[in-house]
Amino acid sequence: MAFDLLGKLGEDGIMSAVFSEERVVSNWLVVEAEFARALADAGVIDTARGERIAAACRLDVIDRERLWKETRNVGYPILPLVKQIVAALDDDDAAWVHYGATTQDIMDCALALQLRDAADRLTDLVGQFGDAIAQLVERHAGSVMPGRTHAQQAVPTTFGLKMAVYLDQLARDAKRLTAARARAAVVSSYGAGGTSAALRDNGPAVRSALATRLGLADAELPWHVARDRVAELTSAAAMTAGTCVRFAREVVDLSRTEVGEVSEATGKYRGASSTMPQKSNPISAEAIIGFGVVAQNAANAMLRALEAGHERAAGEWQVEWRAVPGCLIAAASALDVAREAAENLLVFPDRMRANLTRDGGRIMAEAYMIALAEHLGRDVAHESVYDAVLLSRADGLALPEALRRSVAPELWDRIAAVLPEPDAYLGNATRLCASALTAWRSRTHGA
The missing domain is CATH 1.10.40 (Ribonucleotide Reductase Protein R1; domain 1)
Structure with a gap:
């Protein structure tokens, strides 16, 4: 794997774990195991057989080096995975492994589990970042500063109101993520062409049982090529990352030497230059911008995956394999660094007033x-x-x-x-700050 320097500046470890190799393979095994149990729930096989198959769906059964070698030849990982599961069972049980399923069913169910957890992580990070912004709103509701339009001084405002606009935007980000999570966390069990023909009349019952066992919502119609569920979540994540980038650019602009109204946290060599001793660069803001742009570009790539045709993609699906983790890891990283930057932001009301x-x-x-x-x-x-x-x-x-x-x-x-x-000449600035705080706390904490 290529060395990721940006990741070293603040990649979110929790989100990275959601898309780690071990988690991916484990999810495939979980889905295969629960699919066997769902077959038993629907009466296709007996319960004991379902449990024996499920027991063989373990990480220690899988030779990952062999798995990836064979995947390169097949083009997809589930056939090589299933063969190793089959090898761990007697012939009678082996005959029922993956019965009536297709590769994308297994991978999409596993993806749905990842998307569910990824959305939860993003929502949690939005809450943390928003809480840090809320502190700035509360603390600086009356800190008068120049409002700027087109990068020029316009009318007076307060730093609290400036931050309140971010708080309101983050509340909408959280709502988008919640809605996208609900649509992305759905089961996939439709067979080769989306008809579940191999399971005959048992297809709906197997799918419903699998959904229950995986904690996913049921979906009556196949979504093998209808990738809007995935694209919606990555788009929501990219928009949230965009909020972070806007905040970061604000920090960069307001911390310019000639402006000096805010500063990132200071410390020995923090943001230092190797040649200019006076420098204290806005390194958190720069990392946020880097992560945010990566998230947005990956989300744009996901939009191309919407072009998949017929009943199965021919290349568009592969775009997801890099774009989805790339987007969601970068968005989470942008949020986490933004939270830290907001918590430690230094604000200089006297300089704001002087700049008026x-x-x-x-x-x-x-x-x-x-x-x-x-x-x-x-x-x-x-x-x-x-x-x-x-x-x-x-x-x-x-x-x-x-x-x-x-x-x-x-x-x-x-x-x-x-x-x-x-x-x-601050108009409703104080009232607007209070309104934003009340709305944020009621939306995120049920207050």
């Missing part, structure tokens, strides 16, 4: 326009403040002074005392 004046107070232009609009109407007020902004830039004046020079003296006398300070 960096542009000569022009961040208050809309506020001044609204104050003037009561006397001049909005359109004339806009033109008056726009002229004042041009003057302030041309002559290096603070905006209030430029406005004083731009408007009639009697009008200035009427408005000078009511021009707001940034703290008085």
Whole structure:
């Protein structure tokens, strides 16, 4: 396996284990075992035979080196797996191993178990990241800072409200993952062409029993080539990773030397440069962006798997084998690193407040326009403040002074005392922070 440097920067071990070689082979064996028991439940074989077959579906029965060698020749792993299970049984029992099943049934059931656990892990990580963001919302609901549109100062806001938008987005991410989990955690037992013909009238009963035994939902129709269930979960994971990337880019932007409003956790050599001693690079944010982009690209690859035709894919299925674990591991890793970054984020309210004046107070232009609009109407007020902004830039004046020079003296006398300070032009910021916190805690904790 190729060396994965990005993974060394924070790959989520729990999600990696979900897609490990041992877990994959173990899942195939679990499905084969429970399929034998489901055959017994449906009366196709007797219970004792089902239990003997199930008992042979163990990891120690499988020679994995031989399994992968034969898989390369066959193209799929289940035939070589079944042959090794069969070799561990007497002829009478061996005759009923994998009876009426097809390779993709076994692999898709195993995948469904992985997708279920992967969705649970992602949802748990969303909760952890969201809880860290909620702390920032609560702590900084009143920390006034420049709001920025198109990367330029726009109007005052609070850091808490900025974080509240992330909290609301994460709540939607969690809902998408929950919905996708429900649709992905379904059984597959339809036989060679999706008709269950080999099991005759017993097909539905076997499938239902297998679903119950595996803890998966039943699905009446085959989904061998209908891969929207899988693509939905990877897409939801990629969108969640996108939330992480947006947060990471925010950290990068706000921690720029010229901005300095936040910083990642500091420590000896953390984010250090090998040649520039002053550097403290935003390494967590950079890792998040790396994981997030990988997750998104893998999810895009999964969309190509939707093109599978007829009753069985011819190459599209193989895309899943790399794209699904690639997406879900990367998304989980992005979430875990984002959680850690949010928990340890350093926030500098004094620098935020200082930055409100960096542009000569022009961040208050809309506020001044609204104050003037009561006397001049909005359109004339806009033109008056726009002229004042041009003057302030041309002559290096603070905006209030430029406005004083731009408007009639009697009008200035009427408005000078009511021009707001940034703290008085925050609209509903505090209420919105409280609303986001209440919604988050009710959605994730049942409060």
